[in-house]
Amino acid sequence: MADKVNLKAELKEYFGFDKFKGNQEAIIKNLLAGNDTFVLMPTGGGKSLCYQLPSILLEGTAIVVSPLIALMKNQVDAMRSFSEIDGVAHYINSSLNKSEIEQVKEDLVSGKTKLLYVAPESLTKEDNVDFLKSIKISFYAVDEAHCISEWGHDFRPEYRRIRPIIDEIGKAPLIALTATATPKVQHDIQKNLGIVDAKVFKSSFNRPNLYYEVKAKTKDVDKDVILFIKNNPNKSGIIYCLSRKKVEELTKILQANGINARSYHAGMDAATRNQNQDDFLMERVDVIVATIAFGMGIDKPDVRFVLHYDMPKSLEGYYQETGRAGRDGGEGKCVTFYSNKDLQKLEKFMQGKPVAEQEIGKQLLLDTAAYAESSLCRRKSLLHYFGEDYEVENCEHCDNCLNPKKQVEAQDLLCSAIETIIAVKENFKTDYVIDVLLGNETSEVLAHRHDDLEVFGTGKGESEKMWNSVIRQALISGYLDKDVEEYGTLKVNPKGRKFLNTPVSFKIVEDVDFEEVEEEIESSGGASFAVDPALYSMLKSLRKKMAKKLEVPPYVIFQEASLEAMATIYPVTLDELQNIPGVGAGKAKRYGKEFCELIKTHCIENEIERPEDLRVRTVANKSKLKVGIIQSIDRKVALDDIAVSKGIDFDDLLEEIEAIVYSGTKLNIDYFLEEIMDEDHMWDIYDYFKEDSTTDNVEEAMEELGDDFTEEEIRLVRIKFISELAN
Template sequence: MDAMLNLTEPLKRYFGFETFKGDQEAIIRNVLAGRDTFVLMPTGGGKSLCYQLPSLLMEGTAIVISPLIALMKNQVDAIRAVCGDDGVAHYLNSSLNKGAIDMVKSDILHGKTKLLYVAPESLTKDENVDFLRNVKISFYAIDEAHCISEWGHDFRPEYRRIRPIINEIGAAPVIALTATATDKVRGDIKKNLGMTDAKEFKSSFNRPNLYYEVRNKTKNVDKDIIRFIKQRPGKSGIIYALSRKRVEELAEILRANDINARAYHAGMDSATRSQTQDDFIMERIDVIVATIAFGMGIDKPDVRFVIHYDIPKSLEGYYQETGRAGRDGGEGLCITYYTYKDLQKLEKFMEGKPVAEQDIGRQLLSETAAYAESSVCRRKFLLHYFGEEYHEENCGNCDNCLHPKKKVEAKNQLKELLEVVQAVKENFKADYIIDVLVGKETDEVIAHKHADLDCFGCGDEHEEKFWNAVIRQALIAGYLEKEIENYGILKLTAKGRKFMKKPESFMVSEDNEFEDDDEEVVSRSGGGTGVTDPALFNALLDLRKKMSKNLNVPPYVIFQDPSLEAMATMYPVSIEELQNIPGVGAGKAKRYGKEFCDLIRQHCEEYEIERPEDLRVRTVANKSKLKVSIIQSIDRKVALDDIASAKGIDFNELLDEIEAIVYSGTKLNIDYFLDEAMDEDHLLDIYDYFKESETDSLAVAMDELGDDYTEEEVRLVRIKFISEMAN
């Protein structure tokens, strides 16, 4: 192929572009010259053009191997549209019947087809291998090439068979393309495809238009997501969650709150998936909720936000999924919810897998955790992970840069860290290094005799959390690196050795705090509650205290803390809006609501707060029938144990339901049951206790009341008390 061939003419003729992006032209010339080519280009960088254009210019048919059946159809349609010929591009995968397959083969044999998209599973079928042996192949393009590597985020064993199959079909140049690959994955791909001499083209991974933020994942995550989407009406977005069940539930909750959302995962039939995808592209749907595990081949340029409901299993997966936002260069908001519990859950999923696979999985998870917890620039962290240096100190477009943490001098601590790495012969991972630093005598440390080292325990004045931050920031600053072959082992760099001889200033910022949401710690500062507006929350607490004094009822009888938290987040200003707050039924809203609404309205005016318009967070009404049925049974004075039997639930579950009913403001009279089932003195003692108590906590009540009373009795009387005093 003539090296001086003018490529801008066919680029304009077929694709309508005046100029190439980045390395596109150099990549295409390399392919046209018949050389193996390795392309590392971020999502949205224009990878597909790198094999589509040369296929149209070369003799024969190009084979494109891609794992995404959904994307194949889109790309084939696009090529057919630009060429005005249906025969020019085809795909072969499990979605085609025999008649369709025969038509594809006929077009190929007649020389009409320049591009054939094949799923790796289809490529390995004997009848396809036999057929392709008789076809003139211009080159092989392996898309999503990271699937070859066990260290890639979407490893597929069938990708390992691509090279032997290529050898069977017939040799031709190979172009491997991926949007995410660390040095380790890159080496794996080239070795496995037998293309170690390939010319490599690596584009920058920096996507300046993407905003990265990690949020603490609390119980209010659904509300937070609803509020976020409601503030961006009509904008397209993708939400990733870990399980199909969660995807279905979340899509349903969003729809219940008037958000046009649909679920999308591998368990759905292909017709539904295709329809959902088309609806998203055609903007009949605003939001897609999808499983992380399922690669969505959605090539939509104006996705405005990508939300990770659960932390992804690897930073490569995270980068590729967030990369679906803002491909047109416009706004792209990438919000991730993180809690350490999710990490533990993912680790648990690995149990039972081969040990080597578990090790890889844990290493990848630790990188994701480091990204979430680190307070350094998110962009800098991501680019460093992909082997690219980012020299800006503040990118101005991530949460850590917009709200930087205070930095402290850690020159001495870095020196201690590097000395420990050197003392253990640069042969261990971060966790082990920290054990030596803080002086933790683990079995492994004792076995290696590292408790005898002079530097053992030299960093015991700091916690493990601090040392984690120092290690992460030392890696980014280039004092340490991770070994590529035995990934995760910390090695000193030339810069690190130089520092040990002549230390210089090294500033670190502490990692971000991610509180567990088990105990809702409510402090007067509003800390730990997850409320948006601590000042309003404190004002609501004061109002509740005042009213409790005037009405002579405990504060929790008026509204419980979670209800006040929700008010300080959602700003209800009318009785109707107040009823959408969890734990506030019509009765409570009517009885106590006016003063709370007045206070919230006044607060919004004073601080010029823009309330989320018409924010009604409705839960999906899956249990409402049960609740209605329980209320009707109690009205008919059916014994509570009989109600439980009739509903097929145990007695404690029934009490859970009844508590939810009375706490939201509905009055229930269970005296008929208490008179039969309870000792009168016990009943009066427990009732009097709740009258005096500052809290309705069951644990505190059991502690105060002593062993004479059962938990069941206390719960039953608490229901009577709340119903009479609050509703």
Template structure:
């Protein structure tokens, strides 16, 4: 007991805390006793203290292997704040000059330094290995240890070389720490670090103060985010994006809309990146927009919201990033914006990688998709993923639990699922089981002759999403387990086999539905349609005006403005030319050509009805935001073939046509005759052009129905529609 009270005394003396949190004291004692230690503790649980305090109490220098320069700087600054001696903690990484490294080495050799942070890349350098061999090393700490596992969300190949290098430098006790690890990742870490016999300290993953929500990612996502941030005035927040480009674009959009924001990603100059991080920590900026490079070990206790502009590549990544909210135990809102097409894009990026890597990546994405679409308590889902059982039926702190849920009886479907898993000898994934039940004759189903099974097509009337929901909820209920090691093959547990012998009621809740709204609102796309206008009366007035102008100018109505543009006008009430140009599908040319009459009608409507316009929620966009569109126009001016432009921009031809359609719908005139004359029959061009001259709608489906799908392709119709809109409308 004296030992424990002595530790508490040291805690108070060195860090000013009166008590340890959770397992901290037992972990520190284990390190002091010279034993290998594995620590699994959620973000905000106080992992750093588990190696910081013992480093001060033990003889020699502790080596902390850490993956990010930002993390090291933050931790070293924190340690120096607790000590009178700056030399107490140092780091060695690529950001230091040779002179700075020499100063670090002098401090270490003189015995001042108790904690040395090293990047895994720096650890592999021969000169650093030789230097570290001279030291008395108290212990090694591997921080963010999940980077070791390719099943983790932030795999770093250099981390897999840590054990051999430690052996080369000299043996000492080892402590590995991570905030996120499934049982599979935990085993992988311990095996790779040669610490299978380590004492394992595992804290609960439940962060009761965090609220989890998934919202559909619409075309208005920027507006949704601005509206949300304004509702959280004065509070700190982090927004995660998957690409550096999106970080730059979004932070600029937020800045133009009066939000105190800074960007952060690995492609920025390290000094600027470090300065932005410090500004956020010092509350000179309220919001940081970042890639996953930001946040590891960032100890800002009062982050009140974490938004995900894109769904992450894995649930581990998501859990760790959301864990940066509410670390002081106060409120932390975790809101993710989800669209299936984002995950689809991530799958495409994986193509060309080794098959095993693709399989792992796909499994992780499927888990993310399941989390986003499921109607089950999000806390229960997350904790189940990390091997922890959450017994409450309603956590009261996620969007799924906060809204009434409709349960349906799933006993029959569960029995079918369990039977089918056994029929295929527990050697297939969820997608294959669903294909059998639905009666989908895929190449895999046919090659294994699973279309001959009694259960084939036995649930053909059910929605695939419902069948996936049954499988997921059966896993949470403990009837099915997923063999992660073998790419997610489904197995029956003892409970699952018992259920088959004696089925019982099994209420299930249907998944949330996320419509791909971009399909509906994408100007000029195949199914151009619209969202609903907020002001139906104004929308109707604007449609009448468009019709009148259409007759007067002898052009189809859609040439003037598409429905989505009118709907946006009837929602945000633009009354100046600048505001009108901020409407989707309205460029400077189109605003100048047709805008005056529309603005006049909107002004009158606003005045007559005493409407308070939502101008404060208007998203101000960055001028020339899309360099891509400018470069496409320039390439077309130089008469470069469209397929060559698509190739050079890394786009599919349909994606390039989306961009060109947005350009012409906004009122910019372009000439693609040089390309049309190369790839299309002149009669076909004339026939499609004539069709649009008298058409009521610009929809591609309607054009193909009228012209005949056997005679014309969708791409041909889209190409001529571009020519028509440019010549007649612009």
């Protein structure tokens, strides 16, 4: 049939497009010829058209197996908009009542319906199977086919039953479509659907318009998210979180800060969820905060940013979710907030699952961590994961390429790594190989007696981080392979063996140590955004001059974090100054006038356009906690009793109290200090902060004061000191 049809004319008539994108035409011809087809096409590549157009052209009804109700509704609405007949497309799922299902069946029997979307759960229902046997089926399409694979990011057991059900309903050509599949996942899908001989159409995974960045996730991550959105006003964006609870919390914080945001997750009632999705599609809402339930197949071309508040469980998930940005070829910023602690939490959630599932999950998390921590081009790392080589040295459109790190020669290190992998018979994963190189006598290494090998401990001169960098970049450069069937064991391929015999230059960049980055950001007060260096320097000079005049340490006036925020947001009035983290009304009145005047002069002289108010307003429950703490301290309740009554750790309570006093509120905790601390002991700490220190850093104070003083005591006296001298 494909030869007799003018596909471009049909495309124009039914969908209004003048030409096909990428492989679309070849895919459609293959399906029209009655052949099984496997389509691997990035999000935004136009997968839906590959089955929509053939469904109109072929006799009968095409059955599309689709995982999400929201996706089906979106696709059916789109299909109906191209046709004069409402019944041209339908869906059957749990959201329909009995009379609606009867209407669908009536349209199917009459031949009106060319495309029927079904959830895998609905497809397997006996009465649906019996009914579908009675109608002519043109072909089957399995959308989001990665859901079949336990190696995919959204494994669904129901998908495994699709082939037997299809065989029962009646055989017809099958097309499987996915936007994310490693070679392993692709093979798993084809095998399970019984289309091992299908013609495979694989488009490049490279999305040149997408910008990729991974940022350290600190305790100020909410502030970073708000700042990013405020710097991208009136743009559509999606923020992904891993838990429903976090989706709700973050949405409230964004709304409190004047951002037009809504939530989307599977725990919401269907009506609200659908309304929020429609509001986003119709541009009544700018930002959707969602779990991964949102976005599969959502056809919104102008999503300008995708933020990952939490790193996803797999790179398949990450690629699919970032792929929802810039589908029209325009701007698409993909920024991820990464902390290894998040991945450790995800690993804990796997406990109790079958061992094989845990191993797969751990391997996917390791690949995710490798991508986040690598200093290599993000594009190169991502495409390599999906089995595609990216030959360009610098993509100029990711954080690592825009800020390249210095390369170091690692020829000898790679030789050592290859020798070690061969010595352990190519039967172990990266972490084990590194243990052998570092000479770590772990129980596993000792059990295999690999501490007797010549290579044991030969890599002690380098850090674990460096060895991770060597192995990751050797994989990308094609010297090593990772056997996914064996959960990531390292193999030396012919290119690697040739390198060992005749080494050539092998330059690498060391991975980012995100724990160090987080510590640096937090010790500087969390200012991970763009600071005006000239203004920052002038503000520090003014603070120093004022401190000298008032005879107090500089940090008593304003902390570093507050100065950095001033040099970012440019407050020019006392009201605006109170929007700066760590500056309350008292502090603004007491010290703020000269700082505001300096900032105002700097803005005028340098013609600086100031960003709008960027105060991060907390939601009610956080403010309520602070008010409750202040009231309890006023009533002289012991601090450890306050912690118990508020259901928080003592350490968390101290953090809350520190935030209160650093913002300029006076608190008197003398009653508690008198009860737990010797008076001379307390004054030693107080005098250190008043006379000896140039910083309020607790670690430095502990070093200076010695072992007689605990961290808790120092923090408590620091609270008293800041409260009395700064507020």
